Amino acid sequence: MRTLICIGDSLTEGPDIPAGHTWPELMGNALNMDVVNCGIGGDTTTGMLARFYPQVIAQRPAFVLIIGGTNDLWWGQPVNAILANLFAMVVQARHHKIAAVLTLPPPVHIPLARKNDFSPPWGGYERFSEEFQQLIKAIDRYAAESELALADLHRPFVSKEGEVTAGLFLQDGLHPNKDGHQMIAHALSQTFYGDFLFRA
Secondary structure (H helix, E strand, O other): OOEEEEEEOHHHHOOOOOOOOOHHHHHHHHHOOEEEEEEOOOOOHHHHHHOHHHHOHHHOOOEEEEOOOHHHHHOOOOHHHHHHHHHHHHHHHHHOOOEEEEEEOOOOOHHHHHOOOOOOOOOOHHHHHHHHHHHHHHHHHHHHHOOOEEEEOOHHHEOOOOOEOHHHEOOOOOOEOHHHHHHHHHHHHHHHHHOHHHHO
C-alpha cells in the first residue's frame, strides 16, 4: 500500500474534529492509501520546512501533500517568504523522488473570526485578507509554472457569489468543521483520482 504524508498546521491536524472524521483519515479510506497526518496546530511553513526531512523524506512515502501559509500571514510573514519555504519542500521531495502536491489553503471566515477573543492577525483583518488572496494567486501561478500538482481547497469554501460559506467552519471562523473536512477530503480525492499521480 502506498503512503501519503500530509504536512501542515491545524488545518491538517484537525484537533477539534472527532476521530475518524479529519480529512486525512477520510482520504485514506476513500483512496485505500496509508495517509499519515503530520499537521501541527499553529505551525508555519518555516516550522514545516524544519521538520520536513525527519517527518517526510526519511519516511520515503510515495506522495507528500503540503498545506500551509495561513499562520505565516497571521503573524505578518511576507508572501515571498512563504513561497520560498513551499518551494524548498517541493524541491526536497522531488530530489528524493517523492511526488509532491501543493494546495491552495481554505479561506478564513472573517466575520466569525472577529467575534472571538483571540489575537487578530498582524496588521489587521483587512491586510490579512489582501495578502491571503495574493498568496492564493502566487501558489496557483507557481504550481502552473513548475508543472506541479495542485489541489484547490479554497474555492470549495466560497459560494458562487464570492462569499465564504460559514456553515463549513467551526465558530472560530478559522478551522473547517466536520462538513468542511468532508469537503476537503472530497476535493483531494478527486485530485488524486484525476491526476497522473494516482495513476503512477
